[in-house]
Amino acid sequence: MADSVLKFSSPLHVGRPNVLNKEIFLSYVEEIIESQWLTNNGPFVQRFEQHIAERLGVKHCVAMCNGTIALEIAIRAMGLTGEVIVPSWTFVATAHALHWQGITPVFADIDQNTHNLDPESVRRMITPRTTGIIGVHLWGRAAPVDALQNIADEYGLKLMFDAAHAFGSTYKGKSIGQFGACEVFSFHATKAFNTMEGGAVTTNDDELADAMRLMRNFGFRGYDNVIYPGTNGKMIEVCAAMGLANLKGFDEIVENNRRSYSAYENSLRGIPGVNLLKYPPAETNSHHYVVLEVDADCVVSRDTLVNALHQNNVLARKYFWPGSHRMQPYKELFPHADLVLPQTCALAERVIVLPNGTMLSQEAIEAIAEICRSKIFGF
Numbered sequence: 001m002a003d004s005v006l007k008f009s010s011p012l013h014v015g016r017p018n019v020l021n022k023e024i025f026l027s028y029v030e031e032i033i034e035s036q037w038l039t040n041n042g043p044f045v046q047r048f049e050q051h052i053a054e055r056l057g058v059k060h061c062v063a064m065c066n067g068t069i070a071l072e073i074a075i076r077a078m079g080l081t082g083e084v085i086v087p088s089w090t091f092v093a094t095a096h097a098l099h100w101q102g103i104t105p106v107f108a109d110i111d112q113n114t115h116n117l118d119p120e121s122v123r124r125m126i127t128p129r130t131t132g133i134i135g136v137h138l139w140g141r142a143a144p145v146d147a148l149q150n151i152a153d154e155y156g157l158k159l160m161f162d163a164a165h166a167f168g169s170t171y172k173g174k175s176i177g178q179f180g181a182c183e184v185f186s187f188h189a190t191k192a193f194n195t196m197e198g199g200a201v202t203t204n205d206d207e208l209a210d211a212m213r214l215m216r217n218f219g220f221r222g223y224d225n226v227i228y229p230g231t232n233g234k235m236i237e238v239c240a241a242m243g244l245a246n247l248k249g250f251d252e253i254v255e256n257n258r259r260s261y262s263a264y265e266n267s268l269r270g271i272p273g274v275n276l277l278k279y280p281p282a283e284t285n286s287h288h289y290v291v292l293e294v295d296a297d298c299v300v301s302r303d304t305l306v307n308a309l310h311q312n313n314v315l316a317r318k319y320f321w322p323g324s325h326r327m328q329p330y331k332e333l334f335p336h337a338d339l340v341l342p343q344t345c346a347l348a349e350r351v352i353v354l355p356n357g358t359m360l361s362q363e364a365i366e367a368i369a370e371i372c373r374s375k376i377f378g379f
Helices: 022-035 043-056 067-077 093-099 119-124 145-155 206-215 237-248 250-268 302-311 342-348 362-377
Strands: 060-064 083-087 104-108 130-136 158-162 183-186 199-203 274-276 290-294 351-354
Touching (some): 022 043, 043 199, 060 206, 067 199, 067 206, 130 145, 145 158, 237 250, 250 274, 250 290, 250 362
Parallel strands (some): 083 104, 158 183
Antiparallel strands (some): 183 199, 290 351
């Protein structure tokens, strides 16, 4: 196959939005417009929070305008200061949410098999200035929750989780959303479950939930009583409506993703030098992320394979290359971080994330695999 021949006439994106139950959503929008209650903790946001809390088995869901603001508000509500340990191998918003509040993100290394934080690396990065740990459930695969909780308890640290990828995932059979002091979700349009733009924090801590509700609404308690220097982190009604409509079809999305993942497994089988990241069979996962690892001894590099896919209109991504520690401002703040992050640096050169979602056909998956096969076998 010549590189100049496009397999697809229009681009195939990673994270193309899943939009289900369009008619239900539009009926909700009409109801919102008729009510003229467009924001400020309206009935759709309240219903959305209740449905999410019930689905995840937690006492509180605090809906937010996006996942990054949700992180920032959760970090402030928990009273984190000084240094907080995070993985570099994640979307840079995790570190940014700390940096924006004058907190130093300290990057710990990962386990190359799980892509999640390595507890022993976390332990090595603890200093007298450390106040907390933020674990990330990357690709929706649960972080080492128990090990991180044990470390947090041993050193008197606060523990929270970035669950941006993990809506619908479990750890030891329990829904992600129930662990640490709180967990933060992103419902961005590119996620398996989306509200167009949005996020939420889940917690079983009454005081923490109350503090976050204050902070997302400028610190108002009632109409004219401001008791905390808050911000505007509110989810609007239309976003909550999208969430409620998509929630009705979320199980369908997951089943579609499972079929697509299996199709990728079958289509990529027998191609030397590439391996599909597997999901633990005992746990649930949205299977939203199709993560391909290119071995160091593969006859072509990861970047060569990505270029071949892009030339054929498959816009595969190198998530989360090059690692947060190699992005600004952290690249200048921690110029020698590579020395303590060998697994992160190695993985950053191997990972490709392939398109998935409800709009992706079996034929498209087979064609994507053929592009990879042709490049590796050289025909």
